[in-house]
Amino acid sequence: MFLVAHIGYTLLTAEILAHLYYWLFLKKKNLEPTDSWGIVHFAFLPLIIGALGPDIIDKLISEPITGYGRYIGHSIPFAILIFILFIAIFWKKPTVYSALILGWIMHIILDTAGFIPWFFPFVEYNFQSKTQTYIELLFQPYVYNNEIGGFLCILFLAVLYFRRGFTLRSFIQHIFTFSPK
Numbered sequence: 339m340f341l342v343a344h345i346g347y348t349l350l351t352a353e354i355l356a357h358l359y360y361w362l363f364l365k366k367k368n369l370e371p372t373d374s375w376g377i378v379h380f381a382f383l384p385l386i387i388g389a390l391g392p393d394i395i396d397k398l399i400s401e402p403i404t405g406y407g408r409y410i411g412h413s414i415p416f417a418i419l420i421f422i423l424f425i426a427i428f429w430k431k432p433t434v435y436s437a438l439i440l441g442w443i444m445h446i447i448l449d450t451a452g453f454i455p456w457f458f459p460f461v462e463y464n465f466q467s468k469t470q471t472y473i474e475l476l477f478q479p480y481v482y483n484n485e486i487g488g489f490l491c492i493l494f495l496a497v498l499y500f501r502r503g504f505t506l507r508s509f510i511q512h513i514f515t516f517s518p519k
């Protein structure tokens with residue numbers, strides 16, 4: 339899956355999960371309705387970084403060396419290792435590590451339509467080298483339909499947040515402080 343689809347579907351999932359969590363556990367505590375927002379539970383920038391994480395590792399770092407676009411960054415053992423690292427580094431900021439982890443998990447889930455080296459390096463895989471360019475891939479219906487889908491998710495969330503009174507200024511503040519309040 340491509341860039342916009344990964345970001346859009348992940349942001350929408352975070353929003354839905356935050357609402358579910360609010361209605362199941364927080365509503366009884368009479369918390370503010372704003373506590374149901376995805377941005378309260380999952381820090382925005384770490385969510386984006388997590389959503390692109392496996393591709394950052396594989397397409398930017400390992401592909402120039404190995405020639406494979408899906409390598410160790412898309413495997414479960416590596417994901418577990420990196421989740422432990424995220425939690426250790428951002429121990430005091432659960433909105434940051436939960437966003438990184440959710441983004442990463444969503445990336446792998448959204449990539450399952452194609453080849454994934456699930457248990458690498460413990461299992462041998464027939465890695466696939468890239469046969470098409472990014473532009474060629476982008477013209478495939480599966481790819482551009484999902485890109486449009488991802489864009490619509492982003493648009494929907496933008497409208498939702500601005501209707502809730504979330505301004506561009508509060509959004510920019512949130513990106514850098516990791517707290518919407």
Ligand SMILES: [Zn+2]
Binds near residue numbers: 339392393408412445
């Ligand atoms: Zn990927």
